Amino acid sequence: MNFNYRCLIVILFCGCFSVKAQQSDSIPKKVYYTKAIGDLEAPKIDGLLDDEAWNIVEWATDYVEFEPDTGTPPTEQTKMKIIYDDKNLYVAFRCYQADPSTIEKRLGRRDDFPGDWVEINIDSYNDDRSGFSFTISASGVKGDEFISDNGNFDSSWNPIWYMKTNIDEEGWTAEVRIPLTQLRFGNEDEQVWGLQSTRRYFNNEERSLWQPLPANPPGWVSEFGELRGIKGLKPQKQLEIQPYTVGQLDTFEKEEGNPFRDGSDTKLTVGLDAKIGITNDLTLDLTVNPDFGQVDADPGAIALDGFEIFFQERRPFFVENKNIFDFRFGGGRDNLFFSRRIGRTPQGGTTADSEKGEFADVPTNSTILGAAKFSGKTKNGWSIGILESITDKEFAEIGLNTDPEVLNGLSEIGERREELVEPLTNYLVTRVQKDFNDRNSYVGGIFTATNRKLEDNLNFLRKSAYSAGLDFRHNWKQRKYYMEGNVVLSNVHGSEEAIEITQRSLTHLFQRSDAGHVEVDPTRTSLTGTGGRFEIGKSGGGNWRYNIGGNWRSPELELNDIGFLRQADDIRQYFNIRRLFNKPTSWYRRARIGFEQFTTYDFEGNYNRIHYEINADVNFKNNWFVDFGAAHKPRIFTNTILRGGPRWRFSQENFAFLFVGTDRRKKFSLVAGHVNSQAKQNNFSFRLYELRFRYQPFNALSMSLATEYSQNPSKTQYVTQTDFNGTTRYITGEIDQETLSTTLRVNYNINPNLTVQYYGQPFIFRAKYTNFNFVNNAIAKDLSERVSLYSDDQISFANGLYSVDENTDGTTDYSFGDPDFAFVQFRSNLVVRWEYIPGSEIFLVWSQGITGSGDPSNSFSSIIDNQLLRQRPQNTFLVKATYRFNL
Template identity: 70%
Template sequence: MTSFRLFLLLNFGVNLAFYAQSGSIPKRTYTTKPIVNQKAPSIDGQLNDVAWELVEWTSDYVEFQPDVGTAPTEQTKMKILYDEKNLYVAFKCYQKDPSTIEKRMGRRDDFPGDWVEINLDSYNDDRTAFSFTISASGVKGDEFVSNNGNFDSSWNPIWYTKTQIDEEGWTAEMRIPLSQLRFGNEQEQTWGLQSTRRYFNNEERSTWQPLEANPPGWVSEFGELRGLIGLKPQKQLEIQPYTVAQLNTYEAQSGNPFRDGSDTRLTGGLDAKIGITNDLTLDLTINPDFGQVDADPGAIALDGFEIFFQERRPFFVENKNVFDFRLGGGSDNLFFSRRIGRTPQGFTTANPSLGEYEDIPNFSTILGAAKFSGKTKDGWAIGILESVTAKEFAEIKLDEREEIIDNLATVGDEREELVEPFTNYLVTRVQKDFNDRNSYIGGIFTAVNRKLEGNLDFLHKSAYSGGIDFRHNWKNRTYYVEGNLSLSTVKGTEEAIANTQSNITHLFQRVDADYLDFDPNRTSLTGTGGALEVGKGGNGNWNYNIGVNWKSPELELNDIGFLRQADDIRQFVNIRRFFNKPTDWYRRAQLSYELVNRFDFGGHFNRTQHEFKGNVNFANNWFFDTGFGHIPRTYSNAFLRGGPRWQDNQENFGFWFVGTDQRKKFSTVLGYVHLDTQEDVFQLRRYEMRFRYQPLNALSLSLDLRYEQTPTITQYVGQASFEDTSRYILGTIDNESLSATLRLNYNINPDLTIQYYGQPFIFKADFSDFKFVNQADADSVNDRITVYDENQISQDGNTFNVDEDRNGSTDYSFGNPDFAFVQFRSNLVLRWEYIPGSEIFLVWSQGITGLGNVNNDFGSIIDNQLLKQRPENTFLLKATYRFAL
């Protein structure tokens, strides 16, 4: 019945979309001219070069936020020129009182204070663009825009800019080498054009091309840049070699030959950009180093699923949107670049009782990687990524203490053992625009091939996935329909495929899943996924969408993609109401409702969730976000890790976040998340505080604090056998976590910065009141579990012994699950871009990872396990030089 109702809603949405009307705003045009027989402008921010007299100013910027369609508080002017090598842009940003211009500094792409930007759709495809931003303080921002509105700040082209403040406001001048852009080779070209200015005092955005209050996209709404005649595409050729010197220091471990107190390393590599054609580029990296990249934040997953961490490595972050192929429902994607260079997956035969120590590399070495990407004048977007990772060996050596060696009856040999095979990764992605750029169809193919040797037969020998996707827009892109279909296949030994079938992503061995067939003799696995969605994406005060996505039980992507859980079907409906017209008490506001239903491929109805959310930006620039939800039905196929389908109690949750004006020197955000279930089975209490302070234009600090409690009386502990049946053991857990993230940025000038990142993370889990599952799908928790009484369970050190039948002998045992995890990560980085595109990094990283005493409070853990422990230190000097040929 639920599926039928959703089907009716889907048809209603499609019919409404076809018959609804929408308006459009006429496109503006700016005509530029070439620089002929004159000297090109000098990039000093003065705007007094004779060449600027060749073209007229364009102005009449219109407010976009907060009061769309009205005159801005301060007006802006723009000029554009070009020659055979460069595009030149001039801005004049009027401000009645120049002393009020906000000249805050920040990292590249921080967009601090007052700024102005230009966006260029040089492909003129209404979907992709290049964005260049300059702040009044001289801080650069540059982004590649894809999919009509996805901004990727990892793109770092070489370009030149200066700003000046005068009695009328401030000015900016840019020189953008044409080699940094991609365009066709027509004699006369038309590019998409947009310019945006942030007027800091009023937190106001104005644009050169006027926009609807709720536009259906970004690039598709640009105006036009004309007058580009005789441009010759520049084939980009940039080579950037690097060298790294590194010193690691740590507390020496007596007898361990791998932990003598320090290590040193000197290495080098190379990055390159090569223009194969005028619109297709090859990016290469050989032996890349990512030592200056921030560490991942601390996190613990008690549910057994893999935690998703964002990609941070520059080579893989840049243009990552080109390779995205999302399946719907969170982070699931056919391509997840962190699989390349992952931690080795193998293990060794080192025997500590024989005085053997092992040293396993933290990451697999990336021998080389290449990306071939771009977009042709015919509307073909192409992306190919190829990467090779090396064999990785663990070293095994003997304890160096003579007295230990003398007391060993048997001594093993020092040796190397393979822990990660030679692996090849391939990703290809294509999309084709048509229907006057209102539609596209695309495809993706991924391949992982491993050269398996030694004891690595538990890994897949090969893994392939592919998919097709499409999107169609109509009524000035107000309405859309999109979807995708994917297929995966993995091959390997019987052991490898059995591991895949039984891991938590799939759980073919579930005792009550008669629609699944766990076959220990299989050597391959093939599955599918897909999504279909239709909706209204912009224009007007209402947006909505409705759709479905699915992942079959056999779908497996985790060799090169990310898949949290297969065997999942989701139906969803989203409705959003925008309030874009400012009033005397708010600038803008939004309300939304979402309904999600989840099923498995056995036809079980596993979850319903209703969620209402709202946010408002007040007239004083404070904001308030809130939401609440109800989950009347929730079952989990994975809770018992292969056991029967588990029913959870109904849940109710809510959250609120309130923030002060983020423009102020000091601002804060306070947040609270609350969740309760019936019968008090599970609770969540999360408290967040975020502080931002900028005492000087050149100095900014931020501190994010988070404390969370998630007690439950049904936390999974483990499994045991009793009288030919499985016992699924649960416990009451009192767990809490605390984290603090501190960031400091100091700009000596726009090209020389000092950045600090530090995060301590503590997680405590204290178990008690153990019990076993009695009837997993019962409505009441008291019927689902049976608590061990004091005559059935006893503790012997770190072991709990269970005498379930009370006959005086132990029936089964399990280890004490209590733990406290402690972690500290920090990075201090001095970054100097001594010439555009060439950098020097000086890095000091610290790290502590260990276990604390679960019986201690946070103060004692911080004192004993953090402050009194000797951290591991890494000192790194990295230098790069960018040759633009």
């Protein structure tokens, strides 16, 4: 980094800490006093608020606007009451609206938060970090979320609770019953809980709060008011049992001769989920033969850089309370626990020989025999999470071609057999955190273990993998400032073959030809690595936010047995600063502008990258918005692009983006965006065009359509490597790369508990190569010195093979296959979901799918016609029924 860049960063950083923005005085905490119902009859949950029990407490009112004009009186006022008995918490809301005909009663799926709504947040642990959120829309749609880390909302939490709404001449009302088994709290005789309530007034896109907050609070849960008056509650030991059954029929195009593709398959599955309250604040979740069906399929994606693509977890057992086990230690997706490793696609291959007429039927996922989670938080501030899961051996079945004509022509016929493709595996994750310093600080730790019972042909897998980490966070000055960090350690064991494969993997690349600090050792049977992060910054108060920090991943760090790690051997420094504009003006409601900078190095000390970016967004007075930014990357080196070859330099890059959207409250809204990136000497470029529509013609029906088209040409896309006169030739080519995807979603709500949902996504990727070249000087600044283009005398193409006569002596020196390809995928799901009683559901599902290769010489329209519209999709029909016993 040159002197000017260093000065700029130091000046900006020091300037941040010298900023003394005007800050409002500390806002006092409000307190609401509830009472027990006693001998009175519990309220009937009908939304009418005419029960005698409501008269024993006063209304909590005086809500204050939070957005857009913080601290001012709201357009419409709201009132709240809370009472309780031994088993339930009861909440009543009165939401005033001068013209009840303007109440927006849009329907949506659970957790969709449509139209007008009101919400209660409860910090029953009273730890200032976590809480439970219950949202009631005027149309009767439920929303529920678990709050962690003082403001992260997780909608995967689906408790059992009850609510009704009613519209009258004063506005609308809501009545709620929350079983205390759905909350977690200590066993003190007198409880003190954190309390907050939010109302959305749809007409003005306005949020008002019961507990007032400043415009830029340093957190969410830590700023709650208090709920007092709860006395003498007995421990609530929850016991829920939820059996399920799934009947499934798959239909697909029959493949002649393949005994495993005869046109259809059927299967019946049964299983059980259970939730057991060990204490009133610690819960054990169990699952036996879990069903991990999902409404949305993974989106289509292709990665030409060779790295694994990260997909979000969608399986209910792992999604619920996933925040407890989260341990991110660096930038991006790196995490010590990535739950999709459990039940992963089998990693082994088979010996099926197509020349002998053999076909293989390989399972798509490993069977999870069972899993258990023990989690919760004690009154002393201990957060605890333990997850244990066992996946079964998986076998591929090898069978003969059943076509008599093919069988008669075989010289050797084998018997049907099974081959192991995934071993019996045990996964363990333990997580703990402890609050202290009046809940302004915490320290924590994590330990993970993966153990495989290896046999047969699976010694290329690691036998065991362990990781551990420590983390902390400290807040001060009313949580306006913070510092946090963590450190991790990994250790993997296996055969010499397994550890050599690990060393040579794209995550590590110990075989890099110009690396002086790493090398492949084929005799090793273990690797031990470290990683970590430290950050300090300002997170609340005033109008400025900033942080500065760094992270590292040592060359031997390996987490991918139960975690997610994209690349080891990396050291990164970063700095971010943002200015917030939260006071509305005549032309905007709120705005933000920010600056980001980071640099990266490897453990040999190579200075690989520096990045500068400025970005901003504005929410205008009419609720339209714009999001824009630009970046400059004067230095881009990578250790991975040549897959074990020398460190590679890309030409410096500039990029910009712009997204504009209309008011999302309207029946029809759209978002349009463009990203444009360009490297010097036309080394590479990236152009993305995105258009998203949303239309809700009436309250029960909503539709959205999102289309993305991108072009990503490059003159130096890696193709292959080969030997030439005892040296390695790294071959790249000019690629014309295009991607097109469209995602359609349709939701129809017959009522809040009966919905019809459709999801469909076609995805097309095409890559065509020309102008092949080989690497001369991988770190040369000039592109023409970096690579040498093959002349017409040096390269020729015939029968799908490129032949290279590099020294033009009339003899082919090496050859490589045609890298052109096209990938086509279509995924769709039609789901009818009926929650016939709270917590118990019936699903009717119809899924379709097409996956295959297209002709890269065709246009997109031809690929759509030939590879999508004219192909017979695979269909899956299933019926799933669950019943939740709440004992």
